[in-house]
Amino acid sequence: MTTTRAEYCVVACAEAWRGDGEILATPMGTVPTIGARLARLTFSPDLLLTDGEAMFIGDVPAVGAKAEVVEGWLPYRQHLSMVAGGRRHVMMGASQIDRHGNQNISCIGDWPRPTRQLLGVRGAPVNTVNNPTSYWIPKHSPRVFVAAVDMVCGVGFDRAAAAGPAASRFHGLRVVVSDLGVFDFETPDRTMRVRSLHPGVDVEQVQAATGFPLAVPEQVPTTREPSESELRLIREVIDPKGLREREVRA
Amino acid sequence: MTPDQVVSRLESGMTLGIGGWGSRRKPMALVRALLRSEVTDLTVVSYGGPDVGLLAAAGKIRKLVTAFVTLDSIPLEPHFRAARERGAFDLVELDESMFMWGLTAAAHRLPFLPTRAGLGSDVLRVNPQLRTVTSPYADGEELVAVPALELDAALVHVNAADARGNGQYLGPDPYFDDLFCAAAQQAYLSCERIVDTADLLKAGAPQTLLIKRADVTGVVETPNGAHFTSCAPDYDRDEAFQRAYAQAAADPEAWAAFERRFLSGDEDAYQAAVTNFRQEAQR
Numbered sequence: 001m002t003t004t005r006a007e008y009c010v011v012a013c014a015e016a017w018r019g020d021g022e023i024l025a026t027p028m029g030t031v032p033t034i035g036a037r038l039a040r041l042t043f044s045p046d047l048l049l050t051d052g053e054a055m056f057i058g059d060v061p062a063v064g065a066k067a068e069v070v071e072g073w074l075p076y077r078q079h080l081s082m083v084a085g086g087r088r089h090v091m092m093g094a095s096q097i098d099r100h101g102n103q104n105i106s107c108i109g110d111w112p113r114p115t116r117q118l119l120g121v122r123g124a125p126v127n128t129v130n131n132p133t134s135y136w137i138p139k140h141s142p143r144v145f146v147a148a149v150d151m152v153c154g155v156g157f158d159r160a161a162a163a164g165p166a167a168s169r170f171h172g173l174r175v176v177v178s179d180l181g182v183f184d185f186e187t188p189d190r191t192m193r194v195r196s197l198h199p200g201v202d203v204e205q206v207q208a209a210t211g212f213p214l215a216v217p218e219q220v221p222t223t224r225e226p227s228e229s230e231l232r233l234i235r236e237v238i239d240p241k242g243l244r245e246r247e248v249r250a
Numbered sequence: 251m252t253p254d255q256v257v258s259r260l261e262s263g264m265t266l267g268i269g270g271w272g273s274r275r276k277p278m279a280l281v282r283a284l285l286r287s288e289v290t291d292l293t294v295v296s297y298g299g300p301d302v303g304l305l306a307a308a309g310k311i312r313k314l315v316t317a318f319v320t321l322d323s324i325p326l327e328p329h330f331r332a333a334r335e336r337g338a339f340d341l342v343e344l345d346e347s348m349f350m351w352g353l354t355a356a357a358h359r360l361p362f363l364p365t366r367a368g369l370g371s372d373v374l375r376v377n378p379q380l381r382t383v384t385s386p387y388a389d390g391e392e393l394v395a396v397p398a399l400e401l402d403a404a405l406v407h408v409n410a411a412d413a414r415g416n417g418q419y420l421g422p423d424p425y426f427d428d429l430f431c432a433a434a435q436q437a438y439l440s441c442e443r444i445v446d447t448a449d450l451l452k453a454g455a456p457q458t459l460l461i462k463r464a465d466v467t468g469v470v471e472t473p474n475g476a477h478f479t480s481c482a483p484d485y486d487r488d489e490a491f492q493r494a495y496a497q498a499a500a501d502p503e504a505w506a507a508f509e510r511r512f513l514s515g516d517e518d519a520y521q522a523a524v525t526n527f528r529q530e531a532q533r
Contacts, residue, residue, distance in 0.1 A: 054422035075423040076271060080347045084366065106343065107334070111376050117334035119325060120298075120318035125345035126367035155370035163370035166391040170366070 103154030124153035140178035157190035253283035269406030277407035279475035303329035352399035357432035404434035415466030421482035
């Protein structure tokens with residue numbers, strides 16, 4: 001069985017938490033959840049995970065299954081303390097994201113009377129100025145990757161720098177993983193750059209699906225292959241129902 | 251007290267805090283009593299869920315202070331969305347932690363508390379009333395000064411309480427209900443059951459005693475009073491009912507029918523209609 005696009009996405013999400021040590025991984029969305037659990041079961045065993053509610057889980061159940069072991073308590077008020085303390089790396093979604101990494105989940109259109117009301121800012125402002133933040137975009141398109149977001153919820157590099165040292169001190173966006181590739185901000189002006197493209201994706205395709213110019217290295221790496229044991233963990237242990245395939249188009 | 255007696259203490263134009271979180275342990279019986287009343291023109295302060303949706307549908311909100319409005323298993327609250335898209339009320343959109351610091355400041359009788367949250371984001375753009383504060387120490391950091399979220403009244407729902415207002419939560423998360431009560435001039439606590447004070451610790455350890463009677467004005471026993479939101483461990487969210495609510499909310503005719511069926515009588519009538527809804531679903 002060949003590796004699916006969703007499985008490359010899972011591995012790319014898992015890689016976001018490589019080297020993070022003993023911190024809380026907060027994945028939002030199915031593919032990031034599988035990725036965080038894969039990281040914990042392989043190269044980042046010290047990561048803390050929650051049940052999505054108020055408990056740290058001591059085992060790593062399949063997605064949708066209940067954990068059998070609780071290793072700690074994390075009600076919302078303590079979760080917010082953990083964000084401020086910085087021992088956390090969140091992977092959020094984004095309705096819009098721009099080339100500096102500003103993100104919007106609040107509303108589309110003019111804020112006083114939006115054309116489409118979405119979630120609200122939620123915890124995106126506190127997340128982005130306190131702990132490492134990554135993003136997961138299951139459908140890479142110019143509607144998501146826009147020149148300018150309508151409402152800055154998650155803070156990008158330009159906005160963090162402009163807001164001063166208190167905003168930039170702990171700010172750091174790590175990666176954006178989409179169904180087409182992996183992107184980071186490792187350029188001199190901290191703008192979005194292609195880190196790798198998933199097998200079968202080329203630069204023209206990803207640029208056409210992006211509403212701003214991407215920085216592209218001379219040699220564009222391909223997202224790495226999952227190992228045999230990683231594939232087994234994804235398919236048999238973490239996501240035996242194949243929920244990952246529902247979040248990523250083939 | 252009864253839910254209607256609680257609401258009789260409230261006045262139009264008040265700033266009203268509502269406890270719980272999203273579609274979790276919301277004081278829904280008290281919200282339903284508000285819907286039956288003439289009280290309107292409210293400033294609602296809430297980690298929003300269907301409490302906000304129902305009050306928005308009834309046109310009772312003048313201003314909403316929140317970080318989100320969600321039904322959790324259904325990400326977008328349809329009444330809130332529709333209300334925002336027609337510009338039905340003013341919005342103070344804060345980050346989740348700014349909201350917590352605002353309540354904390356009010357509970358501590360402080361004018362503001364400093365936080366990093368909000369810096370660099372458009373929360374400061376859409377809330378021009380927000381100010382920053384500069385640290386007087388060597389770091390000199392410029393932080394957001396979240397103003398106190400002072401409440402005229404708070405409504406919260408917990409699993410158990412004694413008649414004097416000692417409130418107990420037995421689920422996994424206290425949410426912020428103690429802060430809502432402490433931040434308010436008057437706080438009303440609804441609960442699944444009123445128990446003798448001597449029995450409170452039979453249900454849970456001392457740290458489940460979340461709310462202090464000094465912060466509570468009145469107690470109401472409202473079994474299933476958080477329905478259709480969750481009230482663990484007494485009951486989970488009624489997902490089938492919430493789906494029916496969300497579907498009805500998306501269409502004016504369906505919503506009128508939903509209101510006739512569930513919201514045209516008192517709390518007993520509501521609970522009877524919910525029982526009937528469940529029996530229908532099982533057939």
